[in-house]
Amino acid sequence: MAKKEKIENLTCCEATQHMLKIAEKQGIETVFDRAAAMRPCPIGADGSCCKNCGMGPCRVPPSKKEGEPAKVGLCGATHETITARNFARMVAAGTAAHSDHGRGVAGVFLLAAQGKIPGYGIKDEQKLLQLGLDFDLDVENLSIKELAIQVGEKCVAQFGQQEGELVFLKRAPLKRQELWRKYKLAPRGIDREVVELMHRTHMGVDQDYKNITAQAARCALADGWGGAMIATELQDIMFGTPVPVTGNINLGVLKADEVNIIVHGHEPLVSEMVVVVSQDPELLELAKTKGAKGINVAGMCCTANEILMRHGVPIVGNFLQQELAITTGAVDAMVVDVQCIMQAIQKTAENFHTKIITTSPKAMMEGATHIEFDEHDAISTAQNIVRAAVENYTQRDKAKINIPTAKAEMVAGFSHETINYLLGGTFRSSYKPLNDNIINGRIRGIAGVVGCNNARDKDDETHLILIKELLKNDVIVLTTGCVAMACGKAGLLTPEAAKYCGPGLASICETVGIPPVLHMGACVDNTRILMAATAVVKEGGLGDDISELPAAGAAPGWMSEKAIAIGHYFVASGVYTLFGSTFPTLGSKKYTDYLFNGLEEEWGGKWDFEQDPLKMAEKMIAHIDKKREALGIDKARERVLMDMEMRRDLEAV
Ligand code: XCC
Ligand code: SF4
Numbered sequence: 001m002a003k004k005e006k007i008e009n010l011t012c013c014e015a016t017q018h019m020l021k022i023a024e025k026q027g028i029e030t031v032f033d034r035a036a037a038m039r040p041c042p043i044g045a046d047g048s049c050c051k052n053c054g055m056g057p058c059r060v061p062p063s064k065k066e067g068e069p070a071k072v073g074l075c076g077a078t079h080e081t082i083t084a085r086n087f088a089r090m091v092a093a094g095t096a097a098h099s100d101h102g103r104g105v106a107g108v109f110l111l112a113a114q115g116k117i118p119g120y121g122i123k124d125e126q127k128l129l130q131l132g133l134d135f136d137l138d139v140e141n142l143s144i145k146e147l148a149i150q151v152g153e154k155c156v157a158q159f160g161q162q163e164g165e166l167v168f169l170k171r172a173p174l175k176r177q178e179l180w181r182k183y184k185l186a187p188r189g190i191d192r193e194v195v196e197l198m199h200r201t202h203m204g205v206d207q208d209y210k211n212i213t214a215q216a217a218r219c220a221l222a223d224g225w226g227g228a229m230i231a232t233e234l235q236d237i238m239f240g241t242p243v244p245v246t247g248n249i250n251l252g253v254l255k256a257d258e259v260n261i262i263v264h265g266h267e268p269l270v271s272e273m274v275v276v277v278s279q280d281p282e283l284l285e286l287a288k289t290k291g292a293k294g295i296n297v298a299g300m301c302c303t304a305n306e307i308l309m310r311h312g313v314p315i316v317g318n319f320l321q322q323e324l325a326i327t328t329g330a331v332d333a334m335v336v337d338v339q340c341i342m343q344a345i346q347k348t349a350e351n352f353h354t355k356i357i358t359t360s361p362k363a364m365m366e367g368a369t370h371i372e373f374d375e376h377d378a379i380s381t382a383q384n385i386v387r388a389a390v391e392n393y394t395q396r397d398k399a400k401i402n403i404p405t406a407k408a409e410m411v412a413g414f415s416h417e418t419i420n421y422l423l424g425g426t427f428r429s430s431y432k433p434l435n436d437n438i439i440n441g442r443i444r445g446i447a448g449v450v451g452c453n454n455a456r457d458k459d460d461e462t463h464l465i466l467i468k469e470l471l472k473n474d475v476i477v478l479t480t481g482c483v484a485m486a487c488g489k490a491g492l493l494t495p496e497a498a499k500y501c502g503p504g505l506a507s508i509c510e511t512v513g514i515p516p517v518l519h520m521g522a523c524v525d526n527t528r529i530l531m532a533a534t535a536v537v538k539e540g541g542l543g544d545d546i547s548e549l550p551a552a553g554a555a556p557g558w559m560s561e562k563a564i565a566i567g568h569y570f571v572a573s574g575v576y577t578l579f580g581s582t583f584p585t586l587g588s589k590k591y592t593d594y595l596f597n598g599l600e601e602e603w604g605g606k607w608d609f610e611q612d613p614l615k616m617a618e619k620m621i622a623h624i625d626k627k628r629e630a631l632g633i634d635k636a637r638e639r640v641l642m643d644m645e646m647r648r649d650l651e652a653v
Contacts, residue, residue: 005036011320011459013489015251015406019324022402028351030323031342035455046587047083053203058082062587075204083588084209085201087564087595088216090584092197094565095219097339098524099190099227100362101267102234103159108269108375109234110152113145119273119378122148123240127417131155131233134167148237155230161189166226172530173537175545176574180221183602185214185572187222194219209591210598217572217603224569229527235306239272242309242413242521244422244514249488251321252407253314254330257293261389262316262325263307264300265337266522270359270373271303273382274335275311283386290393295386300325301340302481302522309413309521318460318482319559320453323348329400333389337373338363340452340560353395357385410493412484412519416532422512431532431539438550439541439633442504444474445624446536448529448570451555451563453482454581460486462556462580462613467492467517469617474502475624477517478529483556484519492517526566529553530573543631547574547604550627552620556580556613567607571595574604576623578616583609 007020010032023030043049043059050073051057058073060082072078077085112120122128125144132139132147135154139147158166165186169177180186187193197219200206206215236242254260261278263271277283278295287295298316299307307313316325319340325331326348333355334345346367349356356368359381364370371388374381417429424430437443447470453459463486467477471492479487487493492500498509501516509516520528533546542549553575555563564584570577585592586609600606610616628634 009458012461012464013250013406013459015317015404016321016324016459018404018406019251019321019327019402023324023327026327026351028323028327028348029344031320031344031455040456040582043587045582045584047086047585047591048079048587050077050082050085052085052201060587062589077207079588080209080591080594081207081212083585083591084212087585087591088197088201088212088219090561090564091216091220091568092194092201094560094562095190095223095227096194097562098223098231098565099159099194101338101524102190102227102229102231103156104267104269105231105234105238106152106155106159109238110149110156111375112238113148113152115145117375117378119276120238120375122237124237127233127241128237131237134170155234158226158230159190162192163188166190166222168225168229169221172225172534172573173545176547179545179603180572183214185217185221187218187226190222190226193222209594213594213599216568220565220568221572223565224527224530224573228524229530231524232521232527235268236415239268239310241417242415243418244411245309245312245413246409246411247308247312247314248407249315249410249485250407251317251325251328251404253296253298253316254325254328254403255294255296256330256401256403258296259287259290259292259294259390259393260331261295261297261386262300262331262334263297263303264322264334265341266302266339266524267337268303268306268310269375269378270335270337270382271299271307272310273378274385275307275313277379277382277386280383280386283383283390286387287390287393290390292390292393295390300334302524303337305412305480305484305519305522305525309519314407315485315488318453318485320455320459326352326354328403329397330403332392332396333357333385335359335385336363336365339562341365352400353392353397355388355392357388359385408489408491410488410519411495411515412488412493414478414514414518414520416520416528416535419518419532420535422514431535435536435539435541437504437508441633442474442508443476444502444504444621445476445550445552445628446478446533447475447551447620448478448526448553448575449556450480450483450523450526450529450553450566451558452560453486454557454559457557457581460489462611462616463487464490464492465613466554466556466616468500469614470620471497471500471505471516472502473617473621474505475621476505476508478520478532479517480520480525480529481523487517488519493519523562523566526570533573533575545574545604548627548631550624550631551575552623553577554580554616554620556616571599571605571607572603576606576608576620578608578610578619580609580611580613580616
């Protein structure tokens with residue numbers, strides 16, 4: 001068993017440290033304990049193990065001695081092929097997860113449009129019209145209801161489409177679309193690409209690592225420009241496109257004297273209804289009769305980002321805080337749907353009165369209470385869930401309640417439409433001011449820093465070091481997922497965080513009144529970053545393709561297969577994408593070299609891996625500078641600074 005780390009070395013989040021101490025005292029095991037007790041399997045971690053057939057698992061670790069023939073699997077599969085297949089299957093799983101989320105949203109959207117499910121409606125008609133145009137519908141002559149039905153049908157059909165191209169590919173810069181066609185990366189239908197990738201990685205099918213990687217890209221693009229984009233867009237139409245909103249974050253948002261309901265997971269279909277119903281006078285009255293002052297809903301994981309962005313509902317914590325939230329003893333129900341829900345929470349909950357309520361027929365858990373979410377009866381299902389939590393309030397053991405005080409304020413809700421609006425100034429919405437400031441060098445470049453928290457690293461730390469280093473160098477940061485939460489907890493999602501920025505970026509944040517780190521939503525909302533990047537290209541002056549932008553992406557502490565799918569669609573969209581923590585192909589030098597160096601020539605984007613956050617920042621900035629140079633705007637930066645200096649010098653004289 002590996003040595004157990006000191007709690008201070010496990011996380012830089014105070015509330016997490018506080019709760020880890022309490023968990024230790026009470027003998028409650030957490031993911032951090034399990035991480036110390038079990039090391040990752042070194043062969044699997046490197047992608048060097050194949051178990052795609054019953055003759056294996058075959059292990060093909062790299063040769064130890066120079067000149068030793070490379071090991072192959074029983075079938076003769078090479079190290080590159082095995083590694084590429086493992087990598088590709090992560091992309092398939094990640095795409096499947098996001099896209100099944102998208103499919104769920106599209107199904108509910110269509111039912112809502114048909115008027116079959118009370119509780120859901122159309123909040124953003126503007127965006128509905130935009131989608132109508134994307135699908136070439138007769139927007140001028142259709143009523144909103146007709147348009148919504150047709151858009152819903154079209155979106156649902158994208159999943160099962162067999163031929164042609166996904167419709168949202170048309171949103172990308174023209175040059176990118178041509179590249180996708182040239183290299184046969186343009187996805188035909190969402191499900192088709194996932195299925196084909198699973199087929200190709202089956203024993204004895206595609207044994208060319210480059211060809212596997214290309215299909216993995218076609219699959220990943222079916223996530224980013226397909227399933228996940230459908231999820232984001234339709235959620236915006238149904239629940240509202242986010243606009244800046246303030247909220248609180250961290251375990252301190254739990255309330256000792258109110259019913260605490262945590263909604264945890266990913267799809268806003270359930271959580272939106274729980275938020276609405278928690279204000280139901282009848283349920284509030286019931287809470288009072290149980291001795292509670294109110295009903296406090298808080299979010300966890302990406303569900304939290306969804307309801308924060310649209311309602312300002314507080315975030316209780318990130319992925320690694322799920323067991324600790326329950327350990328506060330103050331959670332009356334944790335309502336979960338899909339993705340990133342640790343099975344361990346049920347065992348943690350058994351130490352307290354907390355009810356774990358599963359809601360999706362796709363995601364059940366032994367020991368948990370299952371209240372299946374029925375969209376036809378969304379309101380009353382949500383009422384049943386909230387009622388179960390309220391009834392449970394009296395079961396609390398007051399002696400076991402430990403709520404840390406730590407919480408921070410933040411601003412979220414930066415959809416790409418909002419950024420457009422905020423930057424555009426008084427007269428018209430536009431990305432022009434952003435482009436101008438990139439060209440004149442006040443903003444050196446754009447970084448997307450996204451992804452998870454990984455229990456193998458010090459929680460939150462790499463994220464924050466990386467982001468602060470980028471800000472210091474005038475790189476504006478777009479964020480989503482659990483990284484957004486790290487930023488929120490550390491105060492980076494407020495305009496005051498301008499103090500971490502270099503002079504150029506600081507001046508922009510101060511003028512526009514925005515934080516230097518823009519919280520754009522959940523992980524499906526990484527599609528907002530694709531749209532923002534596209535908007536910057538289309539605005540002009542910074543090249544004709546996403547790959548020409550002074551921009552880079554990173555996921556410093558990823559853990560989910562969805563992150564690999566996201567990374568791969570960013571790479572296939574032309575972005576330099578840097579992952580931290582661990583990388584699943586390192587066992588094969590040849591394959592890793594292809595991802596890190598070979599791809600760029602054709603796709604314009606590439607993968608990279610780096611664990612040290614300062615070196616990550618250095619690499620991202622070097623890439624940004626390389627792009628600035630290629631655009632011929634590399635000198636602008638010095639010139640602006642010199643002009644100001646010179647002016648000051650002159651004034652002094
Ligand atoms: Fe999950 Fe989405 Fe990762 Fe957080 S960031 S650990 S995927 S909740 Ni999306
Ligand atoms: Fe081994 Fe080949 Fe089977 Fe994989 S597919 S387990 S490498 S025999």
